[in-house]
Amino acid sequence: xxxxxxxxxxxxxxxxxxxxxxxxxxxxxxxxxxxxxxxxxxxxxxxxxxxxxxxxxxxxxxxxxxxxxxxxxxxxxxxxxxxxxxxxxxxxxxxxxxxxxxxxxxxxxxxxxxxxxxxxxxx
Amino acid sequence: xxxxxxxxxxxxxxxxxxxxxxxxxxxxxxxxxxxxxxxxxxxxxxxxxxxxxxxxxxxxxxxxxxxxxxxxxxxxxxxxxxxxxxxxxxxxxxxxxxxxxxxxxxxxxxxxxxxxxxxxxxxxxxxxxxxxxxxxxxxxxxxxxxxxxxxxxxxxxxxxxxxxxxxxxxxxxxxxxxxxxxxxxxxxxxxxxxxxxxxxxxxxxxxxxxxxxxxxxxxxxxxxxxxxxxxxxxxxxxxxxxxxxxxxxxxxxxxxx
Numbered sequence: 001x002x003x004x005x006x007x008x009x010x011x012x013x014x015x016x017x018x019x020x021x022x023x024x025x026x027x028x029x030x031x032x033x034x035x036x037x038x039x040x041x042x043x044x045x046x047x048x049x050x051x052x053x054x055x056x057x058x059x060x061x062x063x064x065x066x067x068x069x070x071x072x073x074x075x076x077x078x079x080x081x082x083x084x085x086x087x088x089x090x091x092x093x094x095x096x097x098x099x100x101x102x103x104x105x106x107x108x109x110x111x112x113x114x115x116x117x118x119x120x121x122x123x
Numbered sequence: 124x125x126x127x128x129x130x131x132x133x134x135x136x137x138x139x140x141x142x143x144x145x146x147x148x149x150x151x152x153x154x155x156x157x158x159x160x161x162x163x164x165x166x167x168x169x170x171x172x173x174x175x176x177x178x179x180x181x182x183x184x185x186x187x188x189x190x191x192x193x194x195x196x197x198x199x200x201x202x203x204x205x206x207x208x209x210x211x212x213x214x215x216x217x218x219x220x221x222x223x224x225x226x227x228x229x230x231x232x233x234x235x236x237x238x239x240x241x242x243x244x245x246x247x248x249x250x251x252x253x254x255x256x257x258x259x260x261x262x263x264x265x266x267x268x269x270x271x272x273x274x275x276x277x278x279x280x281x282x283x284x285x286x287x288x289x290x291x292x293x294x295x296x297x298x299x300x301x302x303x304x305x306x307x308x309x310x311x312x313x314x315x316x317x318x319x320x321x322x323x324x325x326x327x328x329x330x331x332x333x334x335x336x337x338x339x340x341x342x343x344x345x346x347x348x349x350x351x352x353x354x355x356x357x358x359x360x361x362x363x364x365x366x367x368x369x370x371x372x373x374x375x376x377x378x379x380x
Contacts, residue, residue, distance in 0.1 A: 034162060055164050062271060066164040069171050 036085040037063040039070075041077035049081050057082075130310045135248060136191040137210065138311055140200070141353060142251075143183030144211035147201055148361075149232065150176035151368050155219055165222075168268060172229070175261040182254045202372035206362055207355040214297035214349075216361045223276055223283070223290035230269035231294055234330050235301045235323065237262045242318035251316065270334050277338025288340055295343035300350050302327075 034056040040049035052071050057063035063082040072080065091099055103109070153173030160166040184197040214232055219225045240262055243255035276287035304312070304321040311317035335342050349358070371378065 056162055057164060058275065062275070065268060065271065066168065069168045070164060073167075073171060 034058050037067070037082045038085050038088060039063075039067045040081040040083070041067075041071055042079040043076060044078055049079065052076075054085060060084075130307075130314050130316070132190050132192070134307055134311055135316060136187045137307060138317055139183050139187035139190065139251065141210040143180045143187055143200070144209050145215050145232075145236070146176040146183065147180035148209070148211045148364065149215040150174070150180060151364060152215065152217075152219055153225075156225065161222055169225075172265050172268065175258075175265065179254065179258045179261070182257075186250050186254070198372065202369045206357055206365060209352075209355060209357065209361070209365075211352055211357075212297070212300055213352040213356075213358055214294065214301065216352075216357060216364055217294065217297060218360050220293065221286060221290070222272075223286040224293050225290075226269055226272045226276065227287070227290035227294040229265065230273050230331065230334065231298055232301075233262055233266035233269055234327050235320075237266050238323040238326055239318055239320060242323070246317070247315035273334055273340070274338045277335070277340040284339065287338070291335075291340060292343045292345070296345040296347055297349045299348040300352060303350065303353075305353060 035058075036054055037057055037060075038054050039052050041052045042049045055063065055066050055070055057066045060082060064080060067080045067082055071077070150173040153169045153176070156169040156173075157166050160169055180201070181197050184200045188195040188197060188200055212232075214228060217224075217228060237259065240255040240259040243251055244259060246252040246255065273287065276283040278284070279287075302320050302324045304319045308317050308319060312319045332342060351357070
């Protein structure tokens with residue numbers, strides 16, 4: 001992965017440029033400048049945190065509270081993570097072929113070549 | 124505490140009405156922020172707090188109507204009473220003004236309401252105890268939200284500090300009224316139904332003073348204090364609030380969606 005990448009996860013859209021566009025990744029005095037946070041919610045114990053979206057907040061503590069209000073008001077979760085969007089390094093659309101195409105013709109990597117016993121569920 | 128006289132069903136109805144009106148009117152005020160808060164996230168936060176309060180108001184007003192026994196529903200009580208019939212504290216009707224004034228009002232009131240509901244969980248009136256037990260967790264969050272913002276605005280920029288201090292000054296004249304225990308409340312408290320608000324002041328002072336100190340804010344010393352909400356005496360802005368809140372129901376009685 002390119003360590004100098006200027007691509008980051010923004011708003012749950014995967015990878016978009018952050019240079020010269022108003023994404024508000026630096027805190028400022030205007031609320032429009034609040035940084036963006038990616039929100040992960042765990043629906044119940046034993047499951048993983050899943051990305052549910054993003055929001056703006058002035059700091060981490062407020063991001064957690066905003067996430068509670070925006071994403072868990074219908075009892076969606078038991079745990080929340082918030083991560084600065086700038087901390088997420090995303091793969092680049094330009095590298096899509098090199099990254100993902102080589103897996104396309106390797107069907108043997110899928111667990112489709114064994115007989116699965118009837119008793120095994122959720123596979 | 125004044126000498127307790129025997130309490131009646133009507134006293135319990137009045138008490139539930141007071142609590143319900145506090146929640147209803149503050150819910151209406153917070154709703155005014157939706158689509159007007161500094162950020163979309165804050166629209167949702169203030170809207171959620173308002174909806175929590177509206178839920179409490181519905182339960183309390185429905186109970187007030189039931190105990191009163193005159194056949195009035197929660198809607199009748201919310202939408203068909205006039206200004207002098209409302210029993211809310213004046214602090215909850217105060218205009219939102221800027222965000223700092225709203226946060227000052229929320230910090231002051233949520234801290235009060237949390238202390239009150241914590242006591243009312245143990246009310247001898249099972250309905251009031253049940254409503255308080257549900258609401259206490261909601262109000263705990265309301266207080267936390269207001270605390271977080273008070274700290275950030277107070278200990279933020281010069282402008283946010285000035286606004287937050289000014290917000291406290293605007294709200295403080297309405298603080299004293301929250302802690303006035305009148306004869307009705309004293310009598311109900313003697314029966315174990317109500318909690319005497321006068322007894323909540325010390326812990327309220329402890330919490331609020333600690334937040335203000337950490338936020339580098341000064342506790343205001345107002346030259347006058349408000350009173351009269353529990354007797355139906357309200358401030359000039361209240362009629363306008365009721366007009367907006369009651370307009371739809373009065374223009375289209377029985378309207379549903």
